[in-house]
Amino acid sequence: MTSSQGSTEGIDSSASFAFADLFAGIGGFHAMLSHAGGECVFVSEIDREARQTYLRNWVEDLPGERWPVVNTDITSATPEDGPVEVPEHDVLAAGFPCQPFSKSGYQRGMDEARGTLFWNIARILEERRPSVVLLENVRNLAGPRHRHEWDVIIQTLRELGYRVSSTPSVFSPHFLPPSMGGTPQVRDRVFILGTYVGMERAMAEVDVAPTVVRGPVNEWNVHDWDVEWILDEDESIPNLTKYRLTADETHWINVWDDLVQRMWAARGVRLPGFPLWADAWIPERALDPVELEALPKWKSDILIKNARFFDDHRDVIKAWKKANPSFSCFPDSRRKLEWQAQDTASLWDTVMHLRPSGIRAKAPTYLPALVAITQTSIVGPRRRRLTPHEAARLQGFGSDFTFGGQRDQASYKQVGNGVAVGAAWHVFRTHVTQNAADLPRRLVRSVLAADTNPIGDALSGAATQTETQRTQPQAADLAG
Incomplete structure (x- = not known):
């Protein structure tokens, strides 16, 4: 069982932590967590074409002994009356679908989540207790129409021992400068991040600020973006x-x-x-x-x-x-x-x-x-x-990312359902920094040692040049 001290037993010795990737799509979470030094031990994606894209880009070139468990339906790996079929891991990431929870009796917590795909996530957390949980969803999850769902999710995570903020972390990749993995896409998404501290602390430590606030980082001017930077x-x-x-x-x-x-x-x-x-x-x-x-x-x-x-x-x-x-x-x-x-x-x-x-x-x-x-x-x-390849670059995938020979309609759909790599990395790295005292040292060291830019060559060199030109006058002013 993974405690707050973490466990990396059984994973590649060069990796500092293990992660599970649920509702994985084409690998947005994988891109940034492997960038941080992690190794994927479990991946679940129900869509056949998206799963093939994921395996093509992240798994097939690995030695056989380093392949993650590949699951095609998370419900099969999380039986209600049996052990979960997910290996030990330190980070659980999931871009989960939002489903309405039953309001019968206005219950709260795990019982009410039953019957939804969030319940399957909760089952894994209950049995494996990874150190960090990282969830992503559409912004509407934090809106008034889904207030009930939001309350159930937060309450469930706390009952499972995760310290989480009641305030949503809403963020978009266009708020990040190029050097931190930003891309020219306005894509507000809700991120929920939790650290395992045990139920007693989680239920007591509820006055937690959101991991990030919605707005530009490091005074980046969002009007400096240029769509040409992601074009082939x-x-x-x-x-x-x-x-x-x-x-x-x-x-x-x-x-x-x-x-x-x-x-x-x-x-x-x-x-x-x-x-x-x-x-x-x-x-x-x-x-x-x-x-x-x-x-x-x-x-x-x-x-x-x-x-x-x-x-x-x-x-x-x-x-x-x-x-x-x-x-x-x-x-x-x-x-x-x-x-x-x-x-x-x-x-x-x-x-x-x-x-x-x-x-x-x-x-x-x-x-x-x-x-x-x-x-x-x-x-x-x-x-x-x-093009689909340019759409993938807009999500923060590098120039070597490929859809193979699949039909464009499937590729556009997969990218549209995906996670923006730079935004996910920013909120995850910020969370690890804020919670370092309660996280495994190997995980913290690995994440903080990784480059602040997780997207490689998704952007053209002109993006970096523009950012440098913008910051140089500021630096000169400060020096003066």
Whole structure:
């Protein structure tokens, strides 16, 4: 049994600690824990294609004696009435699915977690007592709609002897500078970190600050990010043409960009930030107050703003429509545009998403969170979509990470479901630093000795150069 002093018996002598990787996906936790000197002794992933990607990148090149136990369904390894089939380990990491817990009787703790996948995590903690537990979930887990689930998770961990904070640690990789594993992706996730101290202390030591706070680290300016830093060179991309925009997509963007340019030439401004619905461009006086009153407020507000936009720029809009008669034949969703790119000069200079609700354009500084459903980012200057390999780099995986020959749809889904390596490393390393007195010395030494940047060459060298240029003037000011 792993106590607060830790156990590394049976693992490779070069490793300082052992870890179990649950709901492992393609290995975000593995990337940062192996970077810290750990060895994986157990991995569980139910999705066959994701599991193959994990094994291809993290396991297959290992000597046979160092292969972890590979599990395809965590429920089979955590029977209710028998021992868990998970080896001893020091760190348990899990990007677990959030399931609603039964509120029958408003119980708390392990009994109420029964029947959910969190209960399977709790069974392992109960029997193995690893020194650290590291959990990751979507930000909504800490929101008001899931307050009950959050309370059950925290209470269960405390009953199992883990000191945890009641306050969520919410963090995103774009808050980290390149030198600390940051990437240009806005991806808020909730992290729950606990240290095994025994039930008595865990139930008493509840006044614990969150491991990290949501915000930039080391005064990093998030607007310094550049999407180009995670892109591969076009000539290195196999089958590049399948990521290129279609003729129709190119035409839709060209027509909307013509409006961007006309607005700048005639008014000296870019488009406004509210959603533009071209089908709603009528004079404000033509709006029916009764119909507006019957609509949801958000929708009536958009209709009023679009009418006022039309009134203010009627000459520009009419000239633009006359010059682009094909616009009237665009699909409904392509007659809508949401400009979130501030003063970016052209639509082709932005990052775009072709959404069911319209075309959304953002400044090319950082990307929105990758999601399991495919709305792949379009990089305007490249006139193509992000490739799966680039999406993996955005999550913090190095240039040697590979999906093999699997279909792109599966790769995008796996990355969207994954853990951002740099963000996970930052919160884990911070937790180990804060809890060093109650953790195994080998674990602490290994984690703190590892480089603060766990993502290797996921970013281009331009990222480091930009960070260095930004910090040098500050250093000179301090020296002066």
